[in-house]
Amino acid sequence: MYVDLTVDFTPDEAKGYAQLMIIVASADGALVKEELAIIEALMGRAMMHPEMRVDLRNMLEKTPQINLVMERLTPIVLKAALRDAILVAAVDGEYDSEEIKIIKQIAKAAGVKKAQLSALFEWVKEGWEWHKQSFEHLKLV
Amino acid sequence: MLPDTVHKLPREERYAYARLLAFMARVDNELTVDEMALFEQRLGTALLSPRQREMIRSALKTPPPLEECLEGLGPEAGRLALRDATLMAAADGTVDDDEREVLQSIVDYLGLAENSVERLLDWTVKGAIWMQEGFDLLNTLSE
Numbered sequence: 001m002y003v004d005l006t007v008d009f010t011p012d013e014a015k016g017y018a019q020l021m022i023i024v025a026s027a028d029g030a031l032v033k034e035e036l037a038i039i040e041a042l043m044g045r046a047m048m049h050p051e052m053r054v055d056l057r058n059m060l061e062k063t064p065q066i067n068l069v070m071e072r073l074t075p076i077v078l079k080a081a082l083r084d085a086i087l088v089a090a091v092d093g094e095y096d097s098e099e100i101k102i103i104k105q106i107a108k109a110a111g112v113k114k115a116q117l118s119a120l121f122e123w124v125k126e127g128w129e130w131h132k133q134s135f136e137h138l139k140l141v
Numbered sequence: 142m143l144p145d146t147v148h149k150l151p152r153e154e155r156y157a158y159a160r161l162l163a164f165m166a167r168v169d170n171e172l173t174v175d176e177m178a179l180f181e182q183r184l185g186t187a188l189l190s191p192r193q194r195e196m197i198r199s200a201l202k203t204p205p206p207l208e209e210c211l212e213g214l215g216p217e218a219g220r221l222a223l224r225d226a227t228l229m230a231a232a233d234g235t236v237d238d239d240e241r242e243v244l245q246s247i248v249d250y251l252g253l254a255e256n257s258v259e260r261l262l263d264w265t266v267k268g269a270i271w272m273q274e275g276f277d278l279l280n281t282l283s284e
Contacts, residue, residue, distance in 0.1 A: 002179040002232055002272075005279075037148040037186050044185030045178055054191070079282050081273060110280050122150070123275055130264075130271050134228070137260050138220040138253075 006046035006080055013032040014048050016073045018056045019064050020106060026063045028096035036060075038091045044085055047059045066102065078110035082117075083133045086124045147225075148188045150218045155187040157213025158222045161247075163200040165226040168240050172201065175232040178196070183225055207243060218237050223247045227261040228268070236245050236262065 009017060021042055025035040043053050053065045070078065085106055089099035107117045147158060162183055166176045180201070184194050214222055226247060232239040241258065248257045 002175045002182070002228075004178065005276075007174075007178065033148055033188070037145065037188050040185030040188060041182045042185070047178060047181055050191060050194075079279050081173035083279060109202070110282070116278075116282050121160060123271075123278055127271050127275075130268055133267075134224050134261075134264055137257070137264055138224060140217060140220055 002045070004045055004080070006042070006084075009046065009077060011049070011052065013073060014046055014063055015052060015056065015075045016069050017077055017084075018043055018048065018052075018082045019059060019069045020066070020073075020085060021088050022056065022059050023063055023066050023069070023077070024085045024099055024102050026060070027089075027098040029098075031060060032092050034091045035088060038088050042045070042088075066105060070106065073109075078106060081112050082106045083113060083123075085118055086120055087127075090124050090128065096103050110124065145186055145221075146217070147183070147186050147221055150187075150215075152219075152244055153213060154215050154218035155189060157210060158225075159187055159189060159193070159197045159203055160200055161207075161210040161214065161222045162206040162225055163197055164230055165209055165229040165240070165243065167204045168230070168243050169233075169237055171233070173233045174227060175234075176231060179225075179229055179232050207246060211247065212257050216251070219251045220249070220253070223251060223253070223257070224264075225262055226266055227258070231262065231265045231269070235268055 006014065006017060018039070025031055025039055039056075040053075043056065048056075073081070082103065085103050088137050089095050089103060103117075112120075132141075147155065148222045150158065162180055166172055166180055184197060189197065211219070223244070227244060230236045230244060236244075244261075246254075254260075
């Protein structure tokens with residue numbers, strides 16, 4: 001149940017997908033540890049080659065241009081990136097306006113409608129609630 | 142891939158956390174793609190150094206004894222490791238008796254409530270439903 005479609009991406013698709021995650025994480029200017037952790041988690045879940053991860057980490061300092069990244073990605077890669085971009089944007093506790101702007105750009109490129117985008121945001125919110133329950137079960141709150 | 146506190150733990154405890162997951166992944170002597178994907182995801186969340194990740198990946202081949210894994214865990218790290226070990230146990234779709242026994246040993250070691258394993262397994266099922274909803278949502282986008 002944990003194998004995501006990102007595992008089947010070609011190396012170039014995987015790279016583009018991770019670049020979009022970096023762009024979203026860097027959007028509000030400050031890259032926090034939570035954002036780094038989720039990017040590393042998503043690269044791990046996609047089972048990216050360790051060398052590719054090193055290349056991508058280097059991009060954290062010099063963010064690639066979104067249009068150049070998106071133009072070489074297929075709709076399915078863009079949709080997966082859109083879903084996970086919302087997770088990345090949410091991870092520091094709030095959505096920044098710059099992050100929202102980038103998410104909308106990805107949604108447009110992926111051909112995703114407004115109502116569907118709202119459904120994705122709702123799905124992320126439900127995931128947060130689910131994850132928070134684990135801290136309650138473990139008495140970590 | 143949701144907001145977590147694993148990355149805030151001391152480095153040694155993050156390493157111990159990852160070793161416990163390596164142990165858990167091998168309890169049933171099989172390593173499925175699902176387990177590997179989850180394992181790599183959790184290593185990423187723990188923000189281990191590339192060198193530590195290499196060492197942990199080799200722990201998958203020869204897992205350390207459970208007692209040794211538990212010794213390095215503080216109270217918070219132990220609880221988070223228990224939670225993620227439960228996810229790992231369920232990753233291939235079933236939790237067998239050996240896996241359940243290990244989870245109960247971790248609960249006993251941490252001195253948690255007797256029904257902790259059941260509660261975490263219920264929580265894991267809810268998470269699997271949530272993940273599936275995410276896949277379903279992706280499939281319906283712009284249909």
